[in-house]
Amino acid sequence: MYAQMVKSTGKGLKSRKEMTPEEGRFQDRIDAGEKIEPKDWMPDGYRQTLIRQIGQHAHSEIVGQLPEGNWITRAPTLSRKLILLAKVQDEAGHGLYLYCAAETLGVSRDELTEALHTGRMKYSSIFNYPTLTWADIGAIGWLVDGAAIMNQVPLQRTSYGPYARAMVRICKEESFHQRQGYDIMMKMANGTEAQRAMAQDALNRFWYPSLMMFGPSDKDSVHSAQSMAWKIKINTNDELRQKFVDQTVPQAEYLGLTIPDNDLKYNKKTGHYEFSDPDWTEFFEVLKGNGPCNRERLGARVKAWDDGAWVRDGLMAHAVKHSAKIAAE
Amino acid sequence: MTQQEALFEFLLRLGDTTLILGHRVSEWCGHGPVLEEDIALANTALDLIGQTQLWLGLAAEVEGKGRTADDLAYHRDAWDFRNLLIAERPNGDFGHTIMRQFLYDAWSSLILFRLSGSTDPGIAAIAQKAGKEVTYHLERSADLCIRLGDGTEESHRRMQDALDALWPYTGEMFLGDDADAVLVETGIAPDPDDLRADWDATVSRLESEGTLTLPDSSFAQTGGKTGRHSEHLGYILAEMQWLQRAYPGATW
Numbered sequence: 001m002y003a004q005m006v007k008s009t010g011k012g013l014k015s016r017k018e019m020t021p022e023e024g025r026f027q028d029r030i031d032a033g034e035k036i037e038p039k040d041w042m043p044d045g046y047r048q049t050l051i052r053q054i055g056q057h058a059h060s061e062i063v064g065q066l067p068e069g070n071w072i073t074r075a076p077t078l079s080r081k082l083i084l085l086a087k088v089q090d091e092a093g094h095g096l097y098l099y100c101a102a103e104t105l106g107v108s109r110d111e112l113t114e115a116l117h118t119g120r121m122k123y124s125s126i127f128n129y130p131t132l133t134w135a136d137i138g139a140i141g142w143l144v145d146g147a148a149i150m151n152q153v154p155l156q157r158t159s160y161g162p163y164a165r166a167m168v169r170i171c172k173e174e175s176f177h178q179r180q181g182y183d184i185m186m187k188m189a190n191g192t193e194a195q196r197a198m199a200q201d202a203l204n205r206f207w208y209p210s211l212m213m214f215g216p217s218d219k220d221s222v223h224s225a226q227s228m229a230w231k232i233k234i235n236t237n238d239e240l241r242q243k244f245v246d247q248t249v250p251q252a253e254y255l256g257l258t259i260p261d262n263d264l265k266y267n268k269k270t271g272h273y274e275f276s277d278p279d280w281t282e283f284f285e286v287l288k289g290n291g292p293c294n295r296e297r298l299g300a301r302v303k304a305w306d307d308g309a310w311v312r313d314g315l316m317a318h319a320v321k322h323s324a325k326i327a328a329e
Numbered sequence: 330m331t332q333q334e335a336l337f338e339f340l341l342r343l344g345d346t347t348l349i350l351g352h353r354v355s356e357w358c359g360h361g362p363v364l365e366e367d368i369a370l371a372n373t374a375l376d377l378i379g380q381t382q383l384w385l386g387l388a389a390e391v392e393g394k395g396r397t398a399d400d401l402a403y404h405r406d407a408w409d410f411r412n413l414l415i416a417e418r419p420n421g422d423f424g425h426t427i428m429r430q431f432l433y434d435a436w437s438s439l440i441l442f443r444l445s446g447s448t449d450p451g452i453a454a455i456a457q458k459a460g461k462e463v464t465y466h467l468e469r470s471a472d473l474c475i476r477l478g479d480g481t482e483e484s485h486r487r488m489q490d491a492l493d494a495l496w497p498y499t500g501e502m503f504l505g506d507d508a509d510a511v512l513v514e515t516g517i518a519p520d521p522d523d524l525r526a527d528w529d530a531t532v533s534r535l536e537s538e539g540t541l542t543l544p545d546s547s548f549a550q551t552g553g554k555t556g557r558h559s560e561h562l563g564y565i566l567a568e569m570q571w572l573q574r575a576y577p578g579a580t581w
């Protein structure tokens with residue numbers, strides 16, 4: 001997902017007997033569905049895991065601006081340009097809310113940014129794929145925002161208050177994004193032969209990377225078990241992936257497009273689609289930095305940050321001068 | 330020149346300027362110096378492209394040949410574009426971008442204020458809406474230019490460089506021609522030269538508060554308003570219009 005493979009710092013799930021009294025009371029609050037707020041006591045592992053998860057999510061929003069930003073100057077109509085600009089701006093806003101949520105846990109935005117730029121923190125693998133045609137902008141809205149929603153809707157109920165509230169705001173906008181993306185796909189799928197070909201090609205390229213967004217199967221992962229006990233992860237990766245496929249296949253059919261999976265079939269008994277796994281070797285390569293765009297994406301962020309240093313310094317220097325002036329008056 | 334021709338020309342000048350400047354500003358998306366500025370730049374670009382739809386929409390209506398705002402944006406070549414040259418100046422560093430924005434906003438807020446009282450109700454309505462947006466843009470661009478002018482040594486130097494480089498592109502805003510004259514007569518638009526004194530007053534804040542030096546030159550690069558552009562515009566259009574040109578007849 002936007003936060004893939006976040007390791008919890010718990011050493012695996014503690015039994016009630018192993019918990020300190022404080023940890024026990026904390027778990028009781030979580031189990032009772034109470035929200036944990038910044039000033040409340042929390043286990044260090046809970047705090048660290050959340051910082052990683054929210055930070056990675058924030059970074060994904062920020063880096064996620066780049067593949068779509070790539071098409072703003074080439075958007076085919078003025079209104080498509082406006083919609084895309086607004087969408088990319090929303091993603092920056094999501095990044096901002098999430099950095100603010102992370103700050104309530106005692107980590108600054110600058111620290112998180114630094115961790116991203118030095119490669120200590122990751123962002124979602126999906127943003128390391130290129131946007132090659134205008135249909136990719138449709139496919140990203142439809143599939144990538146669609147997958148993000150699958151994960152983020154349950155996170156509105158996550159145990160950490162600031163994170164849950166950020167998710168409520170974000171989810172509203174993400175569903176707009178998904179509708180707008182699907183609308184582009186509709187136009188393309190019902191358009192000229194070249195447009196239909198572009199739409200199919202975009203689906204072919206983005207299908208498996210979208211499935212990868214949920215991360216590898218985590219049925220037996222100790223980290224996931226701890227995160228789920230803390231309610232900072234609500235569903236398993238496989239549950240969410242299945243939900244995504246079940247929702248998306250009929251949408252592709254409606255567009256008249258073909259999901260690039262020969263083994264895809266509907267299982268009447270379970271009521272779910274059966275589908276092929278993405279290539280997990282590719283996924284791990286992308287995480288390691290070997291995706292098609294890793295260098296460009298991170299490079300663009302580092303460049304923006306470095307090029308902007310004089311601006312940040314200048315504004316800071318002015319603020320200092322200005323407050324000195326006020327103090328002197 | 331008939332009033333209709335003059336009006337079409339005038340609306341293209343407004344709409345093409347917002348389109349090309351909006352295009353330039355949108356190039357920043359995802360690359361701003363700090364997250365808040367990234368968001369603010371995207372917001373400026375959004376407003377400018379939104380204004381483009383209105384100005385070019387009205388231009389198309391005035392022309393009466395069944396064209397749309399999109400037709401005008403995507404299916405004219407450079408010599409038919411009427412934007413001010415300053416709009417097509419490359420982004421350069423953030424200092425250039427925000428200085429360009431300030432010099433333009435200072436003019437734009439003035440002309441929009443005057444156009445809000447235009448005898449043409451269509452123009453007045455657009456100007457009122459756009460005026461509110463530009464008031465906010467000006468507040469922000471002025472504030473940034475002043476703070477960075479009076480910031481560090483480096484930020485001061487960069488802002489001065491930007492001001493020096495862009496200064497020759499400001500004079501064009503105040504030069505009128507036949508089209509302007511026709512519209513001044515009927516109270517549709519102000520005389521461009523009338524805006525200069527107020528613009529000077531706004532821009533002098535760069536000196537008084539931003540510690541910058543206004544260039545001592547009144548030389549003006551001109552041509553944008555009549556379709557003689559810099560080399561940059563061709564590349565902007567090649568990028569902007571590419572899909573429409575490559576797939577004629579497709580709807581998006």
Ligand SMILES: [Fe+2]
Nearest residue numbers: 061090091094
């Ligand atoms: Fe988002």
Ligand SMILES: [Fe+2]
Nearest residue numbers: 091145174177
């Ligand atoms: Fe989104």
